[in-house]
Amino acid sequence: MYLYPIWIRLWHLFNAVLIIVLIVTGLSMQYTDKQDYILVVGFARAVKWHNIAAILLILNYVFFVAGNLLTANGKYYKLEKRTIWKDMVKQMKFYGWGMFRKEKHPFPITLERKFNPLQKFSYVLAMYVAMPLVIISGLGLLFPEVTVNRVFGVSGLLLTDMLHIATAFFLSVFLIIHIYTCTLGSKPTSLFRGMLSGYHESDEH
């Protein structure tokens, strides 16, 4: 089943590379020390590459939002408000219990339903809540002159950075879970292959 058109695969590839660069350089800045022993890259290089990757990520994000607005792909991110919680619990039960008992997938993937409810919810959270927050707070740090100086006696930059880091942390956790759940296909590599070829192999979780 051809599920991932070329623009999505390209967007996803760039997004993955840029997010990894941003996490590595972001961690390098946050946990910088006088000796570079725990750092992957030095502070100056981290700042430079973090800024470059961030600008590219914003462009890539605009491309993603535009793609979802202009093509049918947007429909996959529409949450079914009435049933979403019930469906997510059902999916969670499957991941935690059912899949080990060889139960059938409660939400098999079709052309109409690319994501299971848990996927859909976490993707919406990541792409439409966390990403805008991390981008806007990141711009506030990139252009500190537009960030409010002090909020109730606390540095506006500190609050902006805490929002940025906290959101980035949740996105990093999301990334780990995302990569792991991608091993839940019919074979551990089949979902990764699908994201490269565009063709989804059925029978996955």
Next chain:
Amino acid sequence: MKLSLIKYFFCLFLIYAGSASSVFGRPELKTQQADVKDTVTFRSPYYDDNERCFKCHGQNKYEYTNENLGRQVKAMMYSEIIIDRNKFYESNHRSFSCTDCHSDEYAKFPHAGELRMEQTFNCIDCHGGDEKFAKYNFEGIEAEYQKSTHYKLDAEGFTCWNCHNPHEYKINIRNSSNIKEAILYDNNICLRCHSNFNQFQILSDREEINILQKHEWLPDQESHFKNVRCIECHSELNDTILVSHMINPVEKAVKRCNECHSKNSLLMSSLYKFESKEQRKDGFLNGIMLNQSYVIGANRNRYLNILSLVMFGVVLIIIGGHIFFRLTKK
């Protein structure tokens, strides 16, 4: 769907920009704020005496009676010998009479030509060896200065006054409640020569230096210039004096970001060394900086660090458990 997405993004933008936008109404910090209270209440016992000097040296033009010509003459005052009356009465030396440091002979006009050759005092001439000023450690400052790169200009006439105009100088970082104003005041001392070639070439034969170009490597240059003093990177730290006076040669300037952007930030031993406010105790490393500023890498929060590690650990344990069951329940 499309419309609600647009609305959603617009709202999100407004939430953030709403708090951030107030900055556009924020007054730009351009000039050093005067200690208004002091100038209002302070009245020098020598005010009237000093006024005899300020009458001419307090403005751009002066007027005198030329007895040879038998008429009043107006002339321009040389900019170097104009003393700003208000700045003088705000300064640390405000209670002085002009003739405490300058010859009494200046009371006569026209001034005698040889008075130009009068010896001027340095800080140490008055403040050295005086118990009253022991806490400032002027001797330590003098010793530091003699090791400083500025000292090699001593023969060219470099003195304390090149940086600390005795007619305007006031204690800065120790008394300032607003560190940004203190930074501006201190940096202006350096920029007086280093961004003004007319001033610079009096002491040095070097070519003109473009400060902005020289610091182009510095990310977010403007923010650095507003939030740290030049001496943070260009001087040697010293625990015994308030403000380091040993200016290093340019090759020894701090260029590693980690020196400030780290757990053991050097800003704690320089800019924030004498910050009188209490150390914050809310888990932030180098929390005292947060009273005035925020430095990425130097102000991380230890509780949030622990929380993030715990959360990350829990995720990894869940994934590990899941992998275990996948392998064993095949």
